[in-house]
Amino acid sequence: MKKHYFILVAAILFSSFGIAQNINRLIPDTIKEGPFHLSYDNMGISGYFHNFKKDGNWITRFPTGQIYVLEHYKNGKKNGIYLKISKRGYIIEQATYKNDSLNGDKIAFNFGGKLKQKKHYKNGVLNGNRIVYYQRGRKQEESHYKNGLKDGVARWYDQKGKLVAEFHYTGGLFNGEEKTFYTNDSLRSIQAYNMNVPIGEYREYFDNGKPKVLGSFKHGQKTGKWIEYDETGKVVSEKKYKSGKLKK
Numbered sequence: 242m243k244k245h246y247f248i249l250v251a252a253i254l255f256s257s258f259g260i261a262q263n264i265n266r267l268i269p270d271t272i273k274e275g276p277f278h279l280s281y282d283n284m285g286i287s288g289y290f291h292n293f294k295k296d297g298n299w300i301t302r303f304p305t306g307q308i309y310v311l312e313h314y315k316n317g318k319k320n321g322i323y324l325k326i327s328k329r330g331y332i333i334e335q336a337t338y339k340n341d342s343l344n345g346d347k348i349a350f351n352f353g354g355k356l357k358q359k360k361h362y363k364n365g366v367l368n369g370n371r372i373v374y375y376q377r378g379r380k381q382e383e384s385h386y387k388n389g390l391k392d393g394v395a396r397w398y399d400q401k402g403k404l405v406a407e408f409h410y411t412g413g414l415f416n417g418e419e420k421t422f423y424t425n426d427s428l429r430s431i432q433a434y435n436m437n438v439p440i441g442e443y444r445e446y447f448d449n450g451k452p453k454v455l456g457s458f459k460h461g462q463k464t465g466k467w468i469e470y471d472e473t474g475k476v477v478s479e480k481k482y483k484s485g486k487l488k489k
Contacts, residue, residue, distance in 0.1 A: 288314070303328055312338075339364070351376050360386075375400050387412075399424060411436065423448040432458075447472050456482075 267279060268286070270293060278287040288299030294317030301310040307328065313321035319338035327333050331354050337345035342365030349357040355378045361369030367386040375381050379402050384395035390413030397406040403424050409417030415434035423429050430445040438461040445454040451474050456467035462485030469478040481488040 284309075293317075336362075351378075384410075409434075459484075461485075 265286070267281065268277070272290045273293050274290055276287070276289050278285065283304035284302065286299065286301045288295055289297045291297075295314035296316070297314060299312050299314060300308055303309050305328075307330070308324075308326055310326075311322070311324040312319055313323075315321070318341040320340065321338065323334075323336045323338055324332060325334040331352070332350055334347070334349050336343055336347040343362035344364060346359060346361050348359045351357045351374070355376070356372075356374045357376075358371070358373050360367060360371040363369070366389045368388065369386060371382075371384050371386055372380060373382040377400070379400055380398050381400075382395065382397050384391055385393035387393075391410040392412060393410060395408045395410060396404060399405050401424070403426065404422055405424075406422070407418075407420045408415060409419070411417075414437040416436050417434065419430075419432045419434060421429040421431075425448055427448055427450050428444075428446055429448075430443075432439055432443050433441045439458040440461070441458060443454070443456045443458060444452065447453050449472060451472060452468075452470050454467070454469050456463060457465050459465075463482040464484070465482065467478075467480045467482060468476055471477050
């Protein structure tokens, strides 16, 4: 079996990130079998070809020789583990591929290895839980996806871990109750939706629990009496609507 060893040195300067994005474009498709190495502004990528296709582990390295990206190929397609590592040795991103598509958890990390985002894929499409974290590690958002669209309950939190919003989705559309909250856990607002259309009663409150705005929607438009209050409970405005239009 004849082996080929290919070395290319380029003088164009890019950042490490830019190099990592462009280096793969320089990999030829003319090597049938054997090991491969390419140097690009002191960055390097190495791997193995089988029948003109990438096969096994492929590694991109920083100028120091430290691993930057590790990925596994089978028959020219990403299959298995994918890792991206910072110059300080922290994992930036990890994922699993199947036939060139994300399959399983894709996890991104903030500085120091703290979770940044975790989402689940099936055949390259978001399917399952997606969780986003603040830089210090607290949960910011948790939601569920089906076929790439939000589906089910989604919740948002402030940096102290307090629930600030809870929405319901079907196929990426608002469907069900939407609630928002103050940091003292009291209800801020509540509204129901039917496939992105606001319906029924709308209620908004001050953080002391007293009503701020009360009204109703019908077919996505304001209807009937809408009342606004001040923090003492005194009515400050009262308006009537029909089919979204203010009645005089």
